[in-house]
Amino acid sequence: MKYENFSTFDVKVEGAIATVTFDFGTVNVQGQEMLADLNSLAMRLEMDRDVKVVVFESANPEIWVCHYDTELLQHLSTEAVSRDGAQLLDLQAICERISKVPQATIAKLEGFARGGGHELALALDMRFAVRGKFKFMQMEVGMGILPCGGGASRMARQTGLGRALEIILSARDFDADEAEAMGTINKAFEADEIDAYVDTLAKRIASFPAGSINACKQMVYESIDKPIDEALKAEAYWLYQATSKTPAVKRFTVAEEQGLQHDMENQRNWENMVMDVQEIS
Amino acid sequence: MKYENFSTFDVKVEGAIATVTFDFGTVNVQGQEMLADLNSLAMRLEMDRDVKVVVFESANPEIWVCHYDTELLQHLSTEAVSRDGAQLLDLQAICERISKVPQATIAKLEGFARGGGHELALALDMRFAVRGKFKFMQMEVGMGILPCGGGASRMARQTGLGRALEIILSARDFDADEAEAMGTINKAFEADEIDAYVDTLAKRIASFPAGSINACKQMVYESIDKPIDEALKAEAYWLYQATSKTPAVKRFTVAEEQGLQHDMENQRNWENMVMDVQEIS
Amino acid sequence: MKYENFSTFDVKVEGAIATVTFDFGTVNVQGQEMLADLNSLAMRLEMDRDVKVVVFESANPEIWVCHYDTELLQHLSTEAVSRDGAQLLDLQAICERISKVPQATIAKLEGFARGGGHELALALDMRFAVRGKFKFMQMEVGMGILPCGGGASRMARQTGLGRALEIILSARDFDADEAEAMGTINKAFEADEIDAYVDTLAKRIASFPAGSINACKQMVYESIDKPIDEALKAEAYWLYQATSKTPAVKRFTVAEEQGLQHDMENQRNWENMVMDVQEIS
Numbered sequence: 001m002k003y004e005n006f007s008t009f010d011v012k013v014e015g016a017i018a019t020v021t022f023d024f025g026t027v028n029v030q031g032q033e034m035l036a037d038l039n040s041l042a043m044r045l046e047m048d049r050d051v052k053v054v055v056f057e058s059a060n061p062e063i064w065v066c067h068y069d070t071e072l073l074q075h076l077s078t079e080a081v082s083r084d085g086a087q088l089l090d091l092q093a094i095c096e097r098i099s100k101v102p103q104a105t106i107a108k109l110e111g112f113a114r115g116g117g118h119e120l121a122l123a124l125d126m127r128f129a130v131r132g133k134f135k136f137m138q139m140e141v142g143m144g145i146l147p148c149g150g151g152a153s154r155m156a157r158q159t160g161l162g163r164a165l166e167i168i169l170s171a172r173d174f175d176a177d178e179a180e181a182m183g184t185i186n187k188a189f190e191a192d193e194i195d196a197y198v199d200t201l202a203k204r205i206a207s208f209p210a211g212s213i214n215a216c217k218q219m220v221y222e223s224i225d226k227p228i229d230e231a232l233k234a235e236a237y238w239l240y241q242a243t244s245k246t247p248a249v250k251r252f253t254v255a256e257e258q259g260l261q262h263d264m265e266n267q268r269n270w271e272n273m274v275m276d277v278q279e280i281s
Numbered sequence: 282m283k284y285e286n287f288s289t290f291d292v293k294v295e296g297a298i299a300t301v302t303f304d305f306g307t308v309n310v311q312g313q314e315m316l317a318d319l320n321s322l323a324m325r326l327e328m329d330r331d332v333k334v335v336v337f338e339s340a341n342p343e344i345w346v347c348h349y350d351t352e353l354l355q356h357l358s359t360e361a362v363s364r365d366g367a368q369l370l371d372l373q374a375i376c377e378r379i380s381k382v383p384q385a386t387i388a389k390l391e392g393f394a395r396g397g398g399h400e401l402a403l404a405l406d407m408r409f410a411v412r413g414k415f416k417f418m419q420m421e422v423g424m425g426i427l428p429c430g431g432g433a434s435r436m437a438r439q440t441g442l443g444r445a446l447e448i449i450l451s452a453r454d455f456d457a458d459e460a461e462a463m464g465t466i467n468k469a470f471e472a473d474e475i476d477a478y479v480d481t482l483a484k485r486i487a488s489f490p491a492g493s494i495n496a497c498k499q500m501v502y503e504s505i506d507k508p509i510d511e512a513l514k515a516e517a518y519w520l521y522q523a524t525s526k527t528p529a530v531k532r533f534t535v536a537e538e539q540g541l542q543h544d545m546e547n548q549r550n551w552e553n554m555v556m557d558v559q560e561i562s
Numbered sequence: 563m564k565y566e567n568f569s570t571f572d573v574k575v576e577g578a579i580a581t582v583t584f585d586f587g588t589v590n591v592q593g594q595e596m597l598a599d600l601n602s603l604a605m606r607l608e609m610d611r612d613v614k615v616v617v618f619e620s621a622n623p624e625i626w627v628c629h630y631d632t633e634l635l636q637h638l639s640t641e642a643v644s645r646d647g648a649q650l651l652d653l654q655a656i657c658e659r660i661s662k663v664p665q666a667t668i669a670k671l672e673g674f675a676r677g678g679g680h681e682l683a684l685a686l687d688m689r690f691a692v693r694g695k696f697k698f699m700q701m702e703v704g705m706g707i708l709p710c711g712g713g714a715s716r717m718a719r720q721t722g723l724g725r726a727l728e729i730i731l732s733a734r735d736f737d738a739d740e741a742e743a744m745g746t747i748n749k750a751f752e753a754d755e756i757d758a759y760v761d762t763l764a765k766r767i768a769s770f771p772a773g774s775i776n777a778c779k780q781m782v783y784e785s786i787d788k789p790i791d792e793a794l795k796a797e798a799y800w801l802y803q804a805t806s807k808t809p810a811v812k813r814f815t816v817a818e819e820q821g822l823q824h825d826m827e828n829q830r831n832w833e834n835m836v837m838d839v840q841e842i843s
Contacts, residue, residue: 029542066548070541073533080525086518096513104731114551125727141486141493142555143536144529148520152500153512158722160439160464161505165406168497169385169486173552183464183722183745205703205731212703216730219714224723225508227787231715232658237648239710244642248706252635255705261591261632267625270676271735274704310823344829351823354814361806367799377794395832422767422774423836424817425810429801433781434793441720441745442786446687449778450666450767454833464745506789 023059031069067115119149211245247281304340312350348396400430492526585621593631629677681711773807809843
């Protein structure tokens with residue numbers, strides 16, 4: 001797959017890991033150019049059978065993605081719509097499309113992410129941020145609107161109702177430690193630590209079968225949208241989706257032949273064994 | 282709007298902030314008087330276009346709201362009902378009504394909140410509590426019932442299933458630090474710190490447009506009750522509800538004219554800019 | 563109820579507390595024997611009116627339950643199924659059945675719990691783990707499958723989407739402190755502290771009426787699967803299920819006669835009062 005001709009970010013592919021580096025104007029504004037690029041990126045990722053992990057970072061040392069373009073926002077309609085008449089906004093549709101690509105997606109947050117910028121981060125699978133550099137804010141309430149790139153919808157799925165409401169109603173900056181404590185990011189790091197953690201994680205995931213990465217992530221997203229009895233049926237569906245596309249059976253046969261589950265020493269060593277088994281097929 | 286003739290609390294309105302101070306008998310019991318007052322309060326808040334934030338506190342230094350009235354509970358029916366035949370209890374209906382008023386609601390917890398008292402706190406948008414003074418407990422399991430003012434329903438929406446089950450099955454006191462760690466409150470404070478935090482937060486929110494406060498909070502509550510595709514449609518609906526009632530477009534036009542998104546200095550200063558922009562219209 | 567003839571664990575009942583101690587082969591593998599035993603255990607617990615709490619622990623100092631049997635996994639079908647055609651796996655069905663038994667269930671995790679072993683722990687109501695000894699991992703993504711014992715479905719119900727995705731996509735070990743911070747366990751303990759905490763908790767819960775224990779736990783599980791209006795109706799249903807089977811009314815009558823809610827000293831003492839009231843009937 002070729003990842004070329006983007007105007008708001010650059011994409012580098014090494015092995016099974018793609019790195020998307022936002023680099024657009026002074027502050028990485030999220031306007032029509034970036035939305036078009038993200039949509040085009042999603043379309044390619046959906047068809048890519050080689051890339052398994054996508055890391056999103058920024059060339060700007062202070063800003064990841066700043067926020068949705070105010071130039072577009074000043075043309076917002078001021079007419080209320082009926083519930084049936086509500087059409088998804090481009091930002092919503094594109095964030096949702098990015099959210100469900102078959103790859104594992106990681107936001108590496110080394111600067112500000114506010115408004116639609118932070119909503120894009122929330123649409124990715126995992127978020128890691130740097131202390132003293134990362135801040136996030138949903139400022140929409142103060143501008144007369146609401147977070148409308150999936151932010152109002154996704155916030156409580158990351159942190160409970162009470163904290164989601166404080167984030168969205170207070171329109172203040174939250175730092176990396178607050179974000180970690182509330183669970184909107186996975187983990188906060190010192191500036192010189194984040195690379196090692198994200199690189200190790202990305203390489204680890206990238207060594208696993210694409211079919212099981214996709215099955216795992218689709219299932220986690222489905223689980224929170226369904227009652228448990230339906231979620232369990234979906235789990236079984238995704239299991240067979242995975243086994244039909246991965247070397248699962250061969251791996252378990254080897255594990256069985258090696259007597260894995262009768263050996264205490266192997267049990268202690270699972271974290272490495274999972275990597276070793278990637279050599280099998 | 283007049284906030285008078287309550288017998289279990291006093292309401293003071295300053296600017297766009299109403300403060301409800303529970304003050305009823307020895308322990309602020311949650312009986313017919315308080316439920317009637319809360320219902321009447323909700324009715325007025327629903328029609329109030331001026332008040333934007335409501336802070337709930339207590340005149341009793343040891344108790345916020347103690348629990349549902351045992352005088353009423355001894356008259357509980359002992360007949361099981363069918364699922365279709367289950368009628369909402371007054372406490373459930375009133376907590377739910379308070380939960381969805383158009384204002385942002387804040388519980389300032391400087392004393393005990395147990396049983397129905399804690400369930401009322403869970404129905405508010407945000408909760409802040411004082412170390413060494415606040416304790417919460419759901420004691421219902423020990424009394425032969427279950428938390429039935431929305432507590433059994435709302436607990437896992439604040440903290441995962443495992444902790445919700447421990448809280449509700451153990452019927453023990455949890456203190457402010459435990460509550461913060463589990464996420465049932467937003468944050469724990471020392472006794473002399475909570476006023477400054479809650480006042481700043483209430484004033485900040487109260488400076489924002491009423492239409493966007495309401496849209497934000499209704500949307501966060503909707504989000505957790507719907508699959509993501511339906512939640513996103515609701516987000517778009519609430520966006521246009523907000524823009525039809527707020528000065529959103531004017532604000533974005535000013536932001537665009539001022540070249541907000543081409544200026545790094547402005548980007549650093551969003552937390553203050555959100556407040557400054559409230560002067561525009 | 564007799565708890566006998568299990569081949570993969572031993573069950574001891576003292577008072578209203580049953581302790582299940584896994585003890586099977588070198589590593590407590592989760593194969594056909596253990597699944598049959600767990601199913602038989604669930605069937606008995608569902609009919610048992612005396613046991614109110616079940617603690618699951620292990621005789622193996624390093625392993626709670628290791629993982630699903632690789633001998634079975636090597637026979638997995640490699641054909642994708644339609645969504646309608648997806649049948650629950652035994653592990654899913656049995657974990658779900660264990661999850662909903664009328665007793666409060668506790669995992670006491672003093673060793674590894676990985677794959678299906680950890681999924682069984684996630685199906686229990688509460689989880690407590692020992693620092694330096696407990697580790698959990700979902701290694702399925704690396705084996706070509708996904709956690710299919712309810713793990714993919716239940717993970718985000720314990721910890722937000724972002725951390726659920728990291729756990730399931732990284733296939734690495736997480737220790738007790740990480741598990742506590744993410745909320746997949748209720749609390750981490752030093753090795754010499756866990757017994758006291760779990761024993762006190764189990765005895766406290768075991769002193770409460772069986773009918774309210776069941777109503778509380780079923781309702782918490784229902785709450786997360788339903789929109790709030792339906793959840794509140796379910797709460798009312800479970801309230802009357804509880805009052806029809808417990809001495810609730812008598813307890814509230816005694817509380818009222820003793821003037822509970824007019825007495826500040828009693829209010830301070832609720833944590834002990836809940837235990838004292840168990841003597842009434």
